[in-house]
Amino acid sequence: MAPCRLPVLPVALLWVLVSSSSSSPSTVAPPRDLRISDPGLLGSLDVEWKPPAHIQTFNECTVKYKFEYRSAGDRDWKVIFTRKLKLRVGFDLSRSAEVRLQTLLQGRCTDDVEVQSDWVHATFQSPPQGKLESEVQNFQCIYHDWEYLKCTWQPGLLTPRGVHYGLYYWYQGLEQALQCGHYIQEQGINVGCVLQNLTQAEYQDLNICVNGSAAATLLRPLYTTLRLHNLAQPSAPEQLVLSVSAAQELRVAWSPPGGRVPPHCLEYEVQVAEDAGEAAAAWAIVSTQTETALTISRANQSHVSCVRVRGRTNIFCADQGFWSEWTQDCFSVSRKEDKQLFILIPVVLSLSISLIIFMLIGQCKKRSPAGKPLHAPMGY
Ligand SMILES: *[C@@H]1O[C@H](CO)[C@@H](O)[C@H](O)[C@H]1NC(C)=O
Ligand SMILES: *[C@@H]1O[C@H](CO)[C@@H](O)[C@H](O)[C@H]1NC(C)=O
Numbered sequence: 001m002a003p004c005r006l007p008v009l010p011v012a013l014l015w016v017l018v019s020s021s022s023s024s025p026s027t028v029a030p031p032r033d034l035r036i037s038d039p040g041l042l043g044s045l046d047v048e049w050k051p052p053a054h055i056q057t058f059n060e061c062t063v064k065y066k067f068e069y070r071s072a073g074d075r076d077w078k079v080i081f082t083r084k085l086k087l088r089v090g091f092d093l094s095r096s097a098e099v100r101l102q103t104l105l106q107g108r109c110t111d112d113v114e115v116q117s118d119w120v121h122a123t124f125q126s127p128p129q130g131k132l133e134s135e136v137q138n139f140q141c142i143y144h145d146w147e148y149l150k151c152t153w154q155p156g157l158l159t160p161r162g163v164h165y166g167l168y169y170w171y172q173g174l175e176q177a178l179q180c181g182h183y184i185q186e187q188g189i190n191v192g193c194v195l196q197n198l199t200q201a202e203y204q205d206l207n208i209c210v211n212g213s214a215a216a217t218l219l220r221p222l223y224t225t226l227r228l229h230n231l232a233q234p235s236a237p238e239q240l241v242l243s244v245s246a247a248q249e250l251r252v253a254w255s256p257p258g259g260r261v262p263p264h265c266l267e268y269e270v271q272v273a274e275d276a277g278e279a280a281a282a283w284a285i286v287s288t289q290t291e292t293a294l295t296i297s298r299a300n301q302s303h304v305s306c307v308r309v310r311g312r313t314n315i316f317c318a319d320q321g322f323w324s325e326w327t328q329d330c331f332s333v334s335r336k337e338d339k340q341l342f343i344l345i346p347v348v349l350s351l352s353i354s355l356i357i358f359m360l361i362g363q364c365k366k367r368s369p370a371g372k373p374l375h376a377p378m379g380y
């Protein structure tokens, strides 16, 4: 193997010699003054730099920058190619932010070969605050019906007396971070927040910080970045209707839930339990689908069939989401007969009562032919 690699070095040397002899730049300097600053947007940091020195001498060449960033501990860098000298990118502020940047030069001055500079690095760490155990726990959010976001948390392991938690949020379009306007409280302590009117924040990063203080003690803030469409939970499907076709198949149909969830963004899971009481039914998945109707062949036609349907955001609109509650209904041939009986009994009863009344009136009329009948029923 080794002998095969030998020619590589001379070729590289030759290329450097050739390119320098034709006065093409074979190297380019890295950008200068790479700086990170925190505009107070709960995770979005501003990164700025200056072009490398002497860059204006490279005519007929384009200068680009390869910018990479991550929060400390992430395995992969996220990459942005840009010609700008300023970017705003999102980090997890509870970890330190790492960025690196290099100059890319390409064009006639480099014989169309891309020349890369060395990397320059910078990091940013927001000042550490409070003990780790004072951070709130079990923070979770659900975007209900695409109408409101409800976030909840529990006090940290270290909870000083008189603690006060605050939730702040920011998304692109807001001038500054805003505080929650509607807290959920438990024993006088904020343990949740409901945010409304977040349409502008859909399909982009929503930065959230839950911080707190107690008397003079500062607590460790929790930072997170949400994507609303991945936290959506629709309401249960509506108007579930079961019927049995002539071929003894079970027809199931329902409507998408109301609310702001776009119907094309929903998928449904249909489960059926045959031949069992509603409570102890053994549910089996029969379908996961985007349509709102389904025909199921019935295993045992003489028994109850229960069907339940729930919905969630489908993969065309989100990476993930929460299932809705179930909508459930049961169908039983025998119960349908029962129902008919229940309707029949009052009808028969009232018919017979009217018949008796008519007969009584008739008898009265016979006894007092001069008396005018109060009612003159039709056909009498
Ligand atoms: C909803 O948010 C927008 C900005 O995104 C704001 O202009 C509007 O006043 C808000 N509406 C309500 C009802 O809060
Ligand atoms: C919590 O964060 C907000 C937004 O950054 C800030 O204005 C506020 O002073 C912080 N509160 C505490 C107690 O640190």
Ligand SMILES: *[C@@H]1O[C@H](CO)[C@@H](O)[C@H](O)[C@H]1NC(C)=O
Binding pocket: 275, 300, 301, 302
């Ligand atoms: C299904 O119905 C038949 C009668 O039609 C009955 O004999 C059978 O036991 C039923 N199956 C179950 C699992 O109950």
